[in-house]
Amino acid sequence: MAGANTRQQIVEAADRLFYERGFEATSFADIAGIVGASRGNFYYHFRTKDEILGAVIAYRLSKTKEMLDGWESSAETPAKRILSFIELLLINQTKIMAHGCPVGTLCNELAKLDHVAKDDAAKLFNLFRDWLSxxxxxxxxxxxxxxxAMHILMRSQGVATLATAFRDEAFVRREVDEMRAWLAAQRPRLSETPAPVSDYDS
Known part of the structure; x- marks a missing residue:
């Protein structure tokens, strides 16, 4: 059990550092320093940083699926579930303004590095895309x-990128309000649904 706990601590520490500093700028020593693991204990779980990256991507996929499943069970309508996605920009606003979107920043960095794991990281976007669709x-x-689905995914990424550049909370709130209004406009028109006949209509 202790070994499993240490491994999970390494993955969670790496996840945070890859987000805050970037994958390439994070060293084994950085991760081990947070976990407090000895060199031998650290290498028992992970031999290379690429192995840690694979574990971090798997961890993020698991956490994202868990979040999406939570929205499925807690929100009564698809519109409310999509709204949960949109409002992530507000919930994570402080982190986004400081470090960007955790999915977008990782995918962009791995693409620039032409890293072998870039397609695995893109599965995070695919997970959101398929769910939103x-x-x-x-x-x-x-x-x-x-x-x-691609439109709202693209728009949320654009907001996250500019939020990081300008660190403007009011901008994020305005854009979220715009996306809420956009979402409301995507619902089937009420006029296409026959209105119920009231006793007072006769």
Whole structure:
């Protein structure tokens, strides 16, 4: 059990450092220093930084799926579930302004490095894309669900990038409000649904 705990601590420490400093700028010593693991104990779990990267990506995929499953069970409608995704920008605003989007920054860095794990990191975006596409389909937009999913994914990434550059909280709030309004406009028109007949209409 202690070994499993140490491994998990290494993964979580690496996850934070890769986000805050970047993958390339983070060393074994940086990670070990946070965990407090000896060199021998550290190398027992991970021989290379690429092995740690693989574990971090798997960890993020697991945590993201857990979050999406939580939205599925707690939000009653697809619109409310999509809204949960949009409002991540507000929930994580401080971290985003300091370090950017954890998914976007990792994917961008690995792409620039042409790292072998770049496609694995992109699975994080695919997870969001597929989930959002499913929500838009459930909203009644089956024919263009993937296009709408890509649009809101692209817009959230743009907001995160500019939030990091300008560190403007008001900008983030305005953009989230705009995305809320955009989402409301994607719902099927109420006029297309016959209104219930009231006793007072006769």
């Amino acid at each position: 499913g929500q838009f389909a459930a909203l009644g937009r089956g024919t263009d669900a993937d296009t709408l």
